[in-house]
Amino acid sequence: MKRVKRLWAAVLALVLLAGCAPGRTEPLPYPEPAASEPGKTIAYVPLDDRPDNVERVVYLAESLGYALAMPEKVLYRTALDGQPKNFDSLQRGEPWSLFTWVLEQEAAGCDRYILSLDQLHSGGLVASRSMTGYDIELPGGGTVQVHSMLEQLLTALSADENNVVWLLDSVMRLAPTVGYEGGTLEDYNAIRAFGALPRRTLEGDALNLEDIGESYWWGPNGENLRSQTKEAGAYEAALRHVRSRDRKMTLSYVVRDTLGKPGYENFRLLTGIDDSSLEDCIQKNEIAYLRQGLRTDSEGKQLDWILSGVDDLAFKAVTRLYLDETGWTGAQAAVTYLGGTEDRPACEYDFQPLTEIMEEHLAFFDLREADTAELQILVLTQPEDPDQMNAYRKHLIEALRDYRKAQRPAILIDASNGTYGTAIYEALTKDTELGYLTAYSGMLDMAIVTGTALSHGVARYAVLKNGGGTDACDRAWARTLADSILKDFCYKGVVRNELLGYIRNGLGGDPNNFWAPDLDREDLLQRLEEGMKKETSAAIKNLERSRLITSLEPYAEKNWGGIALENYRFPWDRAFEIGMDIRLGEFQ
Structure with missing residues (x-):
């Protein structure tokens, strides 16, 4: 009997990873028509x-x-x-x-x-x-x-x-x-x-x-x-x-x-x-x-805020604007920390413990922590005990798979500052359904990571609670998730390091400025494209076989479409960050 149960558990895991997609849909030209409503x-x-x-x-x-x-x-x-x-x-x-x-x-x-x-x-x-x-x-x-x-x-x-x-x-x-x-x-x-x-x-x-x-x-x-x-x-x-x-x-x-x-x-x-x-x-x-x-209105509602993080300010403003316009009254969220170091700053550029940064951002979005909730927030911290990294990683994977089975939207925040290496990305790609996540962010200062993940995750959760958005809204949201995952897992985790070594050791250049001295930027773009083609393959396949939540009441899902990346660029002619266009196939 136990053997039969294990067999069915393995079958279920394969189904969750493979999804029920009828087949990959060919990515459409980019940019697509605007998803906005008139006015x-x-x-x-x-x-x-x-x-x-x-x-x-x-x-x-x-x-x-x-x-x-x-x-x-x-x-x-x-x-x-x-x-x-x-x-x-x-x-x-x-x-x-x-x-x-x-x-x-x-x-x-x-x-x-x-x-x-x-x-x-x-x-x-x-x-x-x-x-x-x-x-x-x-x-x-x-x-x-x-x-x-x-x-x-x-x-x-x-x-x-x-x-x-x-x-x-x-x-x-x-x-x-x-x-x-x-x-x-x-x-x-x-x-x-x-x-x-x-x-x-x-x-x-x-x-x-x-x-x-x-x-x-x-x-x-x-x-x-x-x-x-x-x-x-x-x-x-x-x-x-x-x-x-x-x-x-x-x-x-x-x-x-x-x-x-x-x-x-x-x-x-x-x-x-x-x-x-x-x-x-x-x-x-x-x-x-x-x-x-900081101002409050006559009813005590906050009008101004001061929070850690700058590069995520626009994300927070867009989401809060939407919440206010749609009559958001807040929600409960279950927050789980894995790693054991949430009681301290996540890196040398943070001035608050991780839990305080989280608490301030949760308050900004009117999220109330609860032991059980529909919305799940999972935070991976640096390991308290480096010898237990495999255990933390295993717990992370198990938690995400449990949320998937229970059909609960999940926000994943990687606050580990790369201490788990690429093994964490490989495990997530191999053993979870990445496209099911409501939001993901990692690989930057914790303050920015927190604001980014919660902005995207709360925005998507609010849309789903409001009955779901249009297909165009779903596709725009999918780009936010794919952009975060592919850049963190593949570019920042692997390709960027290869480029840094090539620029410094092979060219004698400065990866922080391709003009000082003047480098062959076409060569760098070609290396970027080749590296991303190789490193994104597994993550893209994972996303393409994923399903995404399109509504919570009633609960509904769709299959992701095909994904193609093109028009790579270095916005500031430096290796720190990249831009790229994301083409998506039809969702089914």
Whole structure:
């Protein structure tokens, strides 16, 4: 009898992995027709032109029935040192043209906005880390004060009470970007070490812009950090960095002060904390100052938030906008940690324990933890005991298969920072049904991974609870999942490492900038395409034999269609991230 039960269990496992697909459907041309409904357009100014801020936001928005209206890429693109510039002169986006573009959308009748403030006042995230002045150049000559431009924009958008405006801001990370405006790795290391030093804690009336600016230079016991940086030969670099922080905090104050006035109740301010440190670092007083200004409405509902993570800000805003528009009242979620290290930061760039980052993001999406729930959230952490990695991996696989059998939607968060190696991806590909997942994210700082996975997962769960979306919404959602899985499992896990070795050892180049020195970018693209063709084969086959949930009430599934990848690209001409188009066959 036991043998028969084991046999049936094996048969069931094979059925779950193979699905019931009638056969692979041929991928359709890309891009497909827009999935949005009439009148559901969001005017979107991205943080920059990386995939997490462009195509992946497009996928997520379309999975919810929205279309994104975006300015021309040249207006928000970032160029590293030595790379072709925008308009032959700019390494950053062009704030004045973006300002006028937003006003054009308002004149055309748009009433949904997601706007990156770093892009609007500085020309992008990287530029915001290095700018020190307040004058913004006008395309035809002359300048405008950035304070004035921001205030004009907010005033114009507040005039229409039907507008819903999400503003995305950031707390500057501890150091500027290597390879931008001459920044070197030595500069980065020196400034990050300076930024990570503990600072004097400000409280009460002392928590103001002037005292925060002064606190940058003083340790908790009165240590003079100016002297220390001078002795280390890093004073000039630190001084420029402090001036950039002063500017950034001043502009955040301008926005916060404006939103505190009557008439801005339909504005939402979402601030992300960029790469941080576990120490009481240079961000400490900035975060405390910004937290004390968070707004709530007359009923106590939160209007503003400050959360860890920056590259996931647009994901969070798109999802929360959808939840608010569809009358979301929250949901219960069962959270399971595997690995045993959830009580500490997941990496050196996080300043909170993993559980605290999770709790804050769950609250943002109105998720309530429960021992049993329909929605499952599974978090793989770094192993407490490295000798037990196989056991953690086995438990992960068993949990996912249990959720599949029980027809429960599942969000998988890999917070292990690569400590399990590629073995974890191989096990997931071999022994689970990847296309059944509601969302997946991994291979970045935990703050970003959390926001990304929960944004995509909660968005999809809400659609399914609302009765399911259109076929076009299902297909857009499938692209969000395929993009995460294929890039993490195949590119970041394998192909990127091969490219890093080839560029450094074979070409003597810099994988962080293919223009310094000038590398054969066609050769690199060819190697990328060949490597991805080889490494994605197994994961694509898994997705193609998967089924996806299309509705929860009543419960329904569809077979994935065929998958083809094309138009590979290195958005910033560096190996850190890639872009690609994902073609899908018909779902059946």
